[in-house]
Amino acid sequence: xxxxxxxxxxxxxxxxxxxxxSATRTLNAITRAAIGTEVMIYGLNLLAATLALVAIxxxxxxxxxxHADQSAENELNALLKKEQLQAVIIxxxxxxxxxxxxxxxxxxxxxSIFFFVTPTISTxxxxxxxx
Numbered sequence: 001x002x003x004x005x006x007x008x009x010x011x012x013x014x015x016x017x018x019x020x021x022s023a024t025r026t027l028n029a030i031t032r033a034a035i036g037t038e039v040m041i042y043g044l045n046l047l048a049a050t051l052a053l054v055a056i057x058x059x060x061x062x063x064x065x066x067h068a069d070q071s072a073e074n075e076l077n078a079l080l081k082k083e084q085l086q087a088v089i090i091x092x093x094x095x096x097x098x099x100x101x102x103x104x105x106x107x108x109x110x111x112s113i114f115f116f117v118t119p120t121i122s123t124x125x126x127x128x129x130x131x
Contacts, residue, residue: 039101043094043108050087050115057083086115 057080060066061073089111097104 035105036097036101039097039105039108040094043090043097043104046108046112047087047090047094050083050090054080054083054087082115086111 057076061076061080066072090108093104093107093111096107
């Protein structure tokens with residue numbers, strides 16, 4: 001090995017390219033193994049929070065004493081549909097995360113921004129307008 005470090009043998013260019021492909025595949029496999037578990041735990045946590053919110057909304061819909069009027073029930077039904085869509089998207093992203101954890105992590109961040117942060121910003125803007 002010491003001999004080859006000082007004077008490496010001539011290697012055809014095609015082998016260098018294949019070696020780079022092999023190194024890239026190995027690096028991808030290591031990355032997938034290193035972050036795959038954490039991404040899946042994060043996704044399962046996000047799915048559990050979403051399913052808990054769906055259960056709370058369904059409970060509110062079937063309890064008539066909670067509704068202030070018909071518009072409140074309509075808003076709850078619209079929110080329920082949105083949260084159910086979110087649960088489906090998170091579930092699909094979890095399946096994708098088994099094979100592509102980095103893409104799944106990006107999907108979880110986008111879902112979080114779209115479904116959690118956007119309604120909060122809208123609520124704050126509506127509250128400021130009322131003042």
